Amino acid sequence: MKIAIEAQRIFRPNKHGMDFVALESIRELQKRDDGNEYYILVAPGEDRCLQESSNLSIVEVKCPSYPLWEQIALPLAVKRLGVDLLHCTSNTAPLWCPVPLVLTLHDIIYLEPRQHRSPSLYQEMGWHYRRLIVPRILKKCRKIITVSHFECERIRKALHIPTDRITAIYNGYNTHFHPLPEVDMDIVRRYIPDKDFLFFLGNTDPKKNAARVLKAYSLYLQRSAAKRPLLIADLKEEYIDQLLQQENIAHIKPHLCFPGYIPNSDLATLYNAAFVFLYPSLRESFGIPLLEAMACGTPVITGNISAMPEVAGSGALTVDPFKPEEIADKLLELEQSPDLYQRQKEYGLQRALCFSWAETAKELLKVYQSIKI
Template sequence: MIIGIEAQRISRKKKHGMDMVALELIRHLQKIDQQNKYYIYVAPGSDTACLEETSNFIIRTLKMASYPLWEQIALPKAAKVDQCDLLHCTSNTAPLSCPVPLVVTIHDVIYLEKSIGQLLGSSGTSYQKMGNLYRRFVVPHIVQKCKAVITVSQFEKQQIASLFGLNEKKLFAVYNGVSSYFKPITDAEILSNYKEKYHLPEQFFFHLGNTDPKKNTLGVIKAYGHFLRETQQPIPLVMLDFDHKELKKLVKESGFPEVFDHIHLAGYVPNHELPAIYSLCSIFLYPSLRESFGIPILEAMACGAPVITSNTSSMPEIADNAALLVDPYHPEQITQAM
């Protein structure tokens, strides 16, 4: 077979969730499949060395002015030219008109659980809002046309089946994995080097948040504010790759202005260096409002970090009784767990 894989995001320098899932999927296919031929379709990016070509894995860089045009025009055209027998789209959406059989991985459908007004009125960047509107338009059409839909948890499988009335035979839940380098780091010299590199304190809470409201960074800041006031223990809160101005807005909104001086922004940390942060932290905070999976839960656990996560959506399924579960809508519960 000739199989096309949409991997538009893997050449990004700053890779996150879906990017890493697609990259690791391809890397592991390279290890186990020497028979089928693969075309890996990527967008131009700075990290072109993240994936090596092999005799049966050919990387195609497709250029287009925007992501929708890349996906709707360049991608199906390339799949047709390369005579693919199957195209697997890994990033929630796919071409509305595809000349070859299609399989799509849908990581979540949160953009369909809210009204357009709620999506536009929520906090988050303009890029995030437009992305949600794009997915809201495209996904209902492609799920009916594709041969199979893959998602990442039983929770999300039920959500998708309920929203679209899909036949269970074309809907598959396949759990995400964790890269092998996520393991406890105990070497004192290595840990010391990372503490120096990212200016990390001796003891700290660790939160992987962003401007997406579902990550509940505001709730974490409120919980942290309660913790500081109630315990008088100035344990810093470390956050990665978070905009300084956005943090100021959230701190102001939280009602705990004093926490700003105790939050340490460590900048972007490459995925392969995250095990050091997990190994150093006292507690990993991941009380999202909603997740389809929540890979950081498993990453933190693999590195030996205690985890606080939410009792909503997929998180109890993924944490599987190995974390403290809290109601993310009540910051005082997060504080109590801390």
């Protein structure tokens, strides 16, 4: 088969979740000797993180905006290539497509009620675009892929998708996430003075629960003898200040480090250096950072709702993410019980072995083959 895969954003320097899912899946497909030809449609960018090979070609498509790129330039490129199908990897797709369409719909958070508007204009515009496009393209998709059984069932019921048209394919994690024999302190000190800190990977999306994490941290500081600092990735100081004022906890700011965006290449070192990884989101369709931290042998505290229990497994430390006191309690339990801490390290290492990008690619191939003309 000749298969086109939309991966519009993978060449941008500051990649996020869906970008890595697309990139890692494509890399695994590229390794397989399956007789398929892959055409990866991307926007120009600085990070040339994927190379061409005998079975994979990179097709750069230029357009001034994402909606125009997806709705006009992408289907025209697909028609020109003469492929057998198009796989769109990031929730949306062209309203008109000249070939059978496969869509990865990571979640339907943007179709659910919101607590408040997104603080970022880019996120707000994306929210409206997805609400406009997704319901209209689902009827045209030959197959819909999502990333957990939780999300699969939620999408199926909310949008009345026939069971045979939607399937769950788990994400994996990059193998550079593993326990390190020695932590590179030069990398650690780019972000925080010393190791053994608490680590929170958030952004301005309300579902990441940053305000309650900060509130939980303030409760932790009141009761902890160690008073470990908190490293916060992907949040700017102005936004953190706003949350601290909102929660009336500005006094904890000296205990925080907030370097902004952290490149994926440094995350493995930081997971290894961290005492614990905090991921008590309000809503996740999967949660790749859970696996990354577990694969590094770092204990995780995560939410007990949406897909997080499915990914983290029955042995993980889960909390009600709406209750900061529960998050603080679990932090203190890990700090005060070396046996519990060691058990969580060992559990996470074993749990992470259940997931891989190779398995993701294997399942993707089954989907492609199921709609072969």
